[in-house]
Every structure is written in C-alpha cells, then in structure tokens.
Amino acid sequence: MDIRELARHLGLSIGTVSRALNDRKDVSPVTRQRVVEAAAKHGYIPNQSGRTLRSGRTGTVGFMLTLEHDSAIHGDPFFMALLEGLQNGLSERDLDLVVLLARKGEDALTFLRRHVSRGTVDGWVLSGTQYDDPRIPFLLDRNIPFVALGRSAIDRDYAWIDLDFEGVMADAMTLLTKAGHRRIGLVAPPATINNSHIVVERYRYALTRAGIPFDAALIHHGETDESDGEATASELMALADRPTALLLMGETAPVGAYRALRRLGLEPGRDVAVIGLRDNPACRALSPDLTCFSLELGDLGLALARGLVAMLPGHSPAAGPSVQTLWSMSLRLGQSHLTQDRGSAVVPSM
Amino acid sequence: MDIRELARHLGLSIGTVSRALNDRKDVSPVTRQRVVEAAAKHGYIPNQSGRTLRSGRTGTVGFMLTLEHDSAIHGDPFFMALLEGLQNGLSERDLDLVVLLARKGEDALTFLRRHVSRGTVDGWVLSGTQYDDPRIPFLLDRNIPFVALGRSAIDRDYAWIDLDFEGVMADAMTLLTKAGHRRIGLVAPPATINNSHIVVERYRYALTRAGIPFDAALIHHGETDESDGEATASELMALADRPTALLLMGETAPVGAYRALRRLGLEPGRDVAVIGLRDNPACRALSPDLTCFSLELGDLGLALARGLVAMLPGHSPAAGPSVQTLWSMSLRLGQSHLTQDRGSAVVPSM
DNA sequence: GCGACGGCCGTAAACGTTTACGGTTTTCGC
DNA sequence: GCGAAAACCGTAAACGTTTACGGCCGTCGC
Known part of the structure; x- marks a missing residue:
C-alpha cells in the first residue's frame, strides 16, 4: 500500500x-x-525509509546497550522496567525506542559512529557511562541529541540523569558510623565507571567527617558479580584488623558476600553489617533481608525519555538548559545492616 | 559524506x-x-534509508520484546546473554539486532503490523510465544522470515527453538518419584503460555507412569514472581494432604517459596523438596542451593540467529526445512531437592 | 468591482542508494 | 588480426516520502 x-x-x-x-x-x-x-x-x-530519506528524521531513539562494561544498570533484572519507562515516554511524542547492541569486539565509539552515519536513530540514550567517556564529545561535536544515564567527568554541558550515589553514600555511611562502625569495607566496580569514582570519593569524605582514618586496604575495585563479591568479602575479612561492616555496590555482590561470611562462621546482620547500594531481585532472596537502596526504574526511564525529547528538533519550544538530575534512591531497611554487639544506635535518626 | x-x-x-x-x-x-x-x-x-528504500533490505533483525505477557525468558537477568548471542550470530552475516518494545497499551499484533509495514527490519525473533499466537500466522501469511523462541500450538510449519521442558519435567519427576514423593505441587505460569501447557501435560504423564493419582489441587497457574510464589506455596502447604515436594516454573518463584516454607517452620531441602525448572541468579542467592535446570543462553541466541539468517533472502543456499529444535537444559543439583526422611534414594541414577 | 490576501491543493524536486541496461574496452581462440 | 565474448564501468531510473513553490479559487476591505 x-x-x-x-x-x-x-x-x-x-x-x-x-x-x-x-x-x-x-x-x-x-x-x-x-x-x-x-x-x-x-x-x-x-514506509519509514522513504520518510527518513526525505525528512532526515527516523522517529526513533536508540538505547545503546554495552555489554562489556557493566554498569549499575546493565545486567539488572529491573532493566526491563527502565526500557518500558523509556518507551512510554517516547510514545508520548510518537517515537519508538530501539535497543542496539555493539557487535562482537566492536568498540563503543565505532559502534556509535557506524549508527550515526547510517542514520539509524534521531537521538541516543547512553548508559554505562565511563569516567572519561569518548561518546559524549563525539555526539556533542556533531550536535546529535542525547541524554546520558550517568555523568562523566567531561567538563562540557550536556544532558544527564544519574543515580544519586552521593546521597546514597551519605545515608549509608551515617547509618554505619552512628552505629559505631569504624572499619567499613567497600566493594565497587572498576574506577573507570564514573559512579564507582564518586562512591569512593564520598566514602572518604564521610570518613573524614566522622573522624575515622582512611585505610586503602578496605576498598576493593573489581567486577561486582556474585563470585567476585564472595572473593572480595573473604579477602576483606582476612585482614588483620577486619571490617565490621561491608558496603557493596554490585548487583549480586551481596549474595556472594553472605556466602563468604557464613563460610567464616559470621552471620550477616549480626556479626557483620552489610549494606547493598542498589536494590535488585537477587538480593531479595537473601535472608536476613538486605538493607539497600531502591529506585523506580520506570520513572527514571520516563524522565530520560522526556529529557531527550526536549532536545529533538521540532519537538520543544526552545533549547532550554539541558536536564541534569541526580536521581534519588530510597533506603529500604532490612536487618542486614544491624550488628548485635554495637548496642543502642541500630536505627539512627535520619 | x-x-x-x-x-x-x-x-x-x-x-x-x-x-x-x-x-x-x-x-x-x-x-x-x-x-x-x-x-x-x-x-x-x-546511509541506511537510501539503501533500504532502494533494495528493500534493512540489514537488521528485530527482537520483539513483550512486556505484558512474561515468558520464561523475559525479565530474566540472563536475558542480556541471549541478546549478545543473537547479535553475535547476526554479525556473522553483517546484520544487526534491534530490540523493539510495544508501546503502552499496544497489542502485540498491531505492534507487529506497524513495524512490518514501516519496513523496520528484515526478519523477526519472536519470544513470549503464546499457546495460540496470532503473530505466527500473520508473519507466515506475508512470508516474512522469523524464528520463534518457543513453540505455539499452531499447526503450520515454521521455525522455532524451544526450551525442552519435556525433558526437564521427565528428569525432575523421576528425581522426585524415585525419592518416594507422591504428592508433588506444581507452580506454573498462566496456561496461555505454551510451555506452561507442556509442563502440566508432562506432569500428568509422569504421574501416570509412576502410578501416582493426579490431584488438580496440586497445580497452580498464575504469575510466577516472588510474591506469587510465596502465596502459592503457602496455599499448597495449607492443603489437608499437603505436598512433600514443590516444582516451580517461575523466575523468582523459588525465592518466595523458600520464604513461605520457613514461615511455616519447614526447611527446604529437608522437610520439603524444592526444584526450580529454570536457573536464574535470584535463585543462586538461595540457601540451601536450589536444584534447578540451566542453559547457555548465549548459545541459544546464536542458534536463533543462525536459524533466522538461513531464511533471509540471498543468504542461504536454498530453503531447507525450518529449524525446529528442543533446547535441552542441564540439571544442576543443589540440596533443595532432598528430604530428610525419605531415606536412601536421594541421588537417583539418571 | 478591484486588488490583495489567505486557504487549499497540485507539481515536482529532492533525499542517498541500488541495479538493470548498455557501452566501451580488453581478452582470447583461432 | 578478426570476431566474439568477457570484463569493467557509466547512465539513469527507480524506491516512497516530504516539502518548497506556485497556482487556483474564494473572501474581504475599500
């Protein structure tokens, strides 16, 4: 037809x-x-090709799925909720979301370059943002609309929404320090992930404020899956002056940590305090319930979509300032952050 | 340029x-x-639009993500592995994978119709296959290449790969019956999901073979998330003649089941045998280890991609018979299928 | 009643590619 | 060396849209 x-x-x-x-x-x-x-x-x-060829618009927005460098979002089982929120936000303006994967061994930048010159989509949602992410200047220079899920250290103006790990760390650290913990282990992804950077920075800041000396041995960077969480937890617990609390940034790291602790005869939430920085279904299976931080990924997707749509040509009244939002996460108290012998201040006033 | x-x-x-x-x-x-x-x-x-407009080929394959009707694959944290495998398989022929979502409230069929007449992709990977799935005749009638992840009850020739729940059920049921269980609870998704249908059918078959009477009260259809798993398990355990073993098909259903059992003072793997039909990270967090069935999703994606590629015009030597494969899953033994009081045959010969 | 103007519509030229069709040149057998 | 065939390349017509432009009316102010 x-x-x-x-x-x-x-x-x-x-x-x-x-x-x-x-x-x-x-x-x-x-x-x-x-x-x-x-x-x-x-x-x-x-027909979309005819349309795009003439008008230059595709009516689609690309979500770039990077598999290699796992971020706080990827591999997340709640991931679907994010995509759903994105699609819903885009549907408001008759746009469609397309999720694209890099080919095997394909660099993130060549992937982007390929799709940009092919004209696959009108705009991008970036995720898995790196500390110094080359995709951002690339898109900025060609002024292609995009919004990044996660900040980068690049000092230019662009749209981003990032999880508020500053806030999360502030909450988590007061929770622990008020409960009397002075040796707090930290497990975080590689430092190339921007949020990992931030978490460590806030960790040190909180220690300083609380007057607790910093010990680099308590920080571990690495993959944050289950087995690594287990290995890391064992490692930290093997220290001479071992931590009384663990802060875990990975998805399934807490699962591994529980396992490691129990192998050492330590019970999470009694002998060692455990806090996960990010909620996730795997952790829901843990017993005692993991204390962690959660967010509404659907709403986040919606916000991303709306932020991006505002940048698309012909869609917005004018180019206002780019959206730059810290997405706050809410503390969900379980029992894992508790410890038996530290007495009174187990539920701090926050 | x-x-x-x-x-x-x-x-x-x-x-x-x-x-x-x-x-x-x-x-x-x-x-x-x-x-x-x-x-x-x-x-x-x-430029892809020019290319597509002239040649009619897009160089892409669509993966249809249906959010509403959850299948055994969707919402799966290993989902990424499947996509990765798909992209890898497609890359072999210079194709790209695009993941598409239906809009809010958009019917699966209108979604498909929209993208087909827009000419978004050259072929489709269908998932979340329903018992009687209208997408299949739709695509067949327009002879658009596709491969379905999951069979449907439609009696026409088309390409599919499905998880071998026949085999899984056979293994699981012999495991339990040989251990002496005679009352086995079954939790499965709604019967509109084809695999749920198959599982129930095999369940009855296995009972018949083992000479165990069938009791409809032991079967529960419904959502298979954590809370529902919990509710269902409680319900089954409240039966007068309660089951001594549970077979759970959902993703996170076992997590809920563990919780429900413990609330009743029953320990999984000691008082009640629990088997999950499908591996998943949430279940990895369970203790005692869940006995379940696992598969390599990356390989599955690769097989899907290759099956589809063979159907794309100009890619294959000739149109051979469509690929129709039952994808076998391997039993991973934990401790959850055991029970204390049923004595000898805890590890059956299989 | 006349000019100007605005509402509505048709015309045709793009957009960037692929590909059928010829045309030129080279190759090759004899 | 000659004809035919093969190898190579240019030409131009598509593919299905959008959109600038211009033309035709009818309306309105004077």
Whole structure:
C-alpha cells in the first residue's frame, strides 16, 4: 500500500495526502478527515525509509546497550522496567525506542559512529557511562541529541540523569558510623565507571567527617558479580584488623558476600553489617533481608525519555538548559545492616 | 559524506562505487581495493534509508520484546546473554539486532503490523510465544522470515527453538518419584503460555507412569514472581494432604517459596523438596542451593540467529526445512531437592 | 468591482542508494 | 588480426516520502 495508491483512491495528490497525515497546515479539515479515515481503512502506514530519506528524521531513539562494561544498570533484572519507562515516554511524542547492541569486539565509539552515519536513530540514550567517556564529545561535536544515564567527568554541558550515589553514600555511611562502625569495607566496580569514582570519593569524605582514618586496604575495585563479591568479602575479612561492616555496590555482590561470611562462621546482620547500594531481585532472596537502596526504574526511564525529547528538533519550544538530575534512591531497611554487639544506635535518626 | 562525494574523490561513477562496496561482480579487484580504502579513509558509511528504500533490505533483525505477557525468558537477568548471542550470530552475516518494545497499551499484533509495514527490519525473533499466537500466522501469511523462541500450538510449519521442558519435567519427576514423593505441587505460569501447557501435560504423564493419582489441587497457574510464589506455596502447604515436594516454573518463584516454607517452620531441602525448572541468579542467592535446570543462553541466541539468517533472502543456499529444535537444559543439583526422611534414594541414577 | 490576501491543493524536486541496461574496452581462440 | 565474448564501468531510473513553490479559487476591505 503506497501513498500513491492511497492518493489515487482519494482522488487527491500525494502531496496533500502526506500533509494531511502529518498534521500540517495547508489542508482543509474535511480533507484531512477523509485522508485519515481512508488510511485507517486501507491499513496504510508510511514506509519509514522513504520518510527518513526525505525528512532526515527516523522517529526513533536508540538505547545503546554495552555489554562489556557493566554498569549499575546493565545486567539488572529491573532493566526491563527502565526500557518500558523509556518507551512510554517516547510514545508520548510518537517515537519508538530501539535497543542496539555493539557487535562482537566492536568498540563503543565505532559502534556509535557506524549508527550515526547510517542514520539509524534521531537521538541516543547512553548508559554505562565511563569516567572519561569518548561518546559524549563525539555526539556533542556533531550536535546529535542525547541524554546520558550517568555523568562523566567531561567538563562540557550536556544532558544527564544519574543515580544519586552521593546521597546514597551519605545515608549509608551515617547509618554505619552512628552505629559505631569504624572499619567499613567497600566493594565497587572498576574506577573507570564514573559512579564507582564518586562512591569512593564520598566514602572518604564521610570518613573524614566522622573522624575515622582512611585505610586503602578496605576498598576493593573489581567486577561486582556474585563470585567476585564472595572473593572480595573473604579477602576483606582476612585482614588483620577486619571490617565490621561491608558496603557493596554490585548487583549480586551481596549474595556472594553472605556466602563468604557464613563460610567464616559470621552471620550477616549480626556479626557483620552489610549494606547493598542498589536494590535488585537477587538480593531479595537473601535472608536476613538486605538493607539497600531502591529506585523506580520506570520513572527514571520516563524522565530520560522526556529529557531527550526536549532536545529533538521540532519537538520543544526552545533549547532550554539541558536536564541534569541526580536521581534519588530510597533506603529500604532490612536487618542486614544491624550488628548485635554495637548496642543502642541500630536505627539512627535520619 | 555522500556516495556521490566519494565517487568524485575517486574519479568513478557512483554505480561503480556502490558495486565495489557491495562486493558485486562487475568491478575489477584493483578498483574495489581503491574504493574500499577511500571509503575507510573518509569514513564513509552508506546511509541506511537510501539503501533500504532502494533494495528493500534493512540489514537488521528485530527482537520483539513483550512486556505484558512474561515468558520464561523475559525479565530474566540472563536475558542480556541471549541478546549478545543473537547479535553475535547476526554479525556473522553483517546484520544487526534491534530490540523493539510495544508501546503502552499496544497489542502485540498491531505492534507487529506497524513495524512490518514501516519496513523496520528484515526478519523477526519472536519470544513470549503464546499457546495460540496470532503473530505466527500473520508473519507466515506475508512470508516474512522469523524464528520463534518457543513453540505455539499452531499447526503450520515454521521455525522455532524451544526450551525442552519435556525433558526437564521427565528428569525432575523421576528425581522426585524415585525419592518416594507422591504428592508433588506444581507452580506454573498462566496456561496461555505454551510451555506452561507442556509442563502440566508432562506432569500428568509422569504421574501416570509412576502410578501416582493426579490431584488438580496440586497445580497452580498464575504469575510466577516472588510474591506469587510465596502465596502459592503457602496455599499448597495449607492443603489437608499437603505436598512433600514443590516444582516451580517461575523466575523468582523459588525465592518466595523458600520464604513461605520457613514461615511455616519447614526447611527446604529437608522437610520439603524444592526444584526450580529454570536457573536464574535470584535463585543462586538461595540457601540451601536450589536444584534447578540451566542453559547457555548465549548459545541459544546464536542458534536463533543462525536459524533466522538461513531464511533471509540471498543468504542461504536454498530453503531447507525450518529449524525446529528442543533446547535441552542441564540439571544442576543443589540440596533443595532432598528430604530428610525419605531415606536412601536421594541421588537417583539418571 | 478591484486588488490583495489567505486557504487549499497540485507539481515536482529532492533525499542517498541500488541495479538493470548498455557501452566501451580488453581478452582470447583461432 | 578478426570476431566474439568477457570484463569493467557509466547512465539513469527507480524506491516512497516530504516539502518548497506556485497556482487556483474564494473572501474581504475599500
């Protein structure tokens, strides 16, 4: 079903049909009505290639899925909720989300370059943001609309929404220090992940404020999956002056940590305090309940979509300042942050 | 960077440049070489819309993500591995994977219809296959290449790969019956999911073979998330003649089941045998280790991709029979399938 | 009643590619 | 050396849209 064929059926020119379907001026209401009805009746849907070729717009937004460098979002089982929120936000403006993966061994930048010059999408949602992420200047220089899920250390103006790990760390650290902990182990992803950087920085800051000396041996960077969480926890617990609390940034790291502790005859939430920085279903299975921080990924997706849509040409009134938001996460108290022998201040005033 | 511009740089016609880049005959090796080098040097990458508009091929394959009807795959944290495998398989033929989501409230069929007439992709990977899935006849009638992840009850010839729940159920049931269990609770998704259908059917078959009477009260259809797993397990345990073993099909259902059992003062793997039909990270967090069935999702993705690629025009030697594969899963023994008082045959010969 | 203007519509030129079709040159057998 | 065939390349017509432009009416102010 062509636009030509549809026009023929209507006794109109294809130009008029196109204008009618695209809600332009220069077409009478009655004609528009006729066209829309005929299109629906014949099941006409414009071919995207023709459309894109002429107008330069694809009507889609790309979500770049990087598999290698896991971030706080990727591999997350709640991931679907994020995508759903994104699609919902984009649907408001008749856009579609397409999730794209890099090819095997393909660099993130060449992946982006490829899709940009192919003209796959109108804008991008970046995730897995690195500490110094080359994708950001790349897109900025070509002024291609994008919003980053996660900040980078790049000192230029761009749109981002990031999880508020500053706030999370502040909460977590007061929770622990007020409970009397002075040796707090920290497990975080590689420092190339920007949030890992931030978490460590806030960790040190909180220690300073609490008057607790910093010990580099208590920090471990690495993969944050289950087995690594287990290994790391064992390692930290093997220290001469071992930590009384563990702060874990990975997805399934707490699962491994529980396992490691129990192997050493230590019970989480009694002998050692454990706090996860990010909620996730795997952790829901833990007993005692893991104290961690959670967020509404659906809403986050919606916010990302709206932030991006505002940058797309023809969609916004004017180019206001880019959205730059710290997305706050809420503390969900379980029992794992408790310890038996530290007495009174187990539930601090926050 | 145009193909026109590139041709001008080379002193060739655009036709020749196009042929050179598309590896056609009718172009001398030396010219081809020159063109390829010049393209690389200038960073020329063909515009996809122009290409698609003319040739009708997009070079992409769509993965349809249905959020509403959760299947055994969706919401799976290992999901990424599947996508990665798919992309890897497609990369072998220079294709790209695009993951598409239905819009809010959009029917699966209208979603498909929309993308098909827009010409978004060359072929489809369907998942979340329903017992009677309208997408399959839709695509068959328009002979659009696709491969379904999961069978449907539709009696036509098409390509599919499905998890071998027949095999899984056979293994699980012999494991339990040989250990002496005669009342086995079953938790499965709604019967509209094809695999749920199959599981129930095999459940009855296994009972018959073992000479155990069937009791409909032991089967529960519903959502298979954590809270539902918990509710269902409680319900089953409240039966007058309560089950001594639980078979759970959902993702996080075992997590809820553990919780429910413990609330009743029953310990999984001691008082009640628990088996999960499908591995998943949330279950890895369980203690005692959950006995369940696992698979390599990356390989599955690869197989799907290859099956689909063979159907794409110009890619295969000839249209052989469609791939129809039962993907076997391997039993991973934990301790949860054991029970204390049933004595000897805890590890059956299999 | 006349000019100007605005509402509506048709015309045709793009957008960037692929590919059927010829045309030129080279190769090759004799 | 000659004809035919093969190898190579240029030409131009698509593919399905959007959109600038211009033309035709009818309306309105005077």
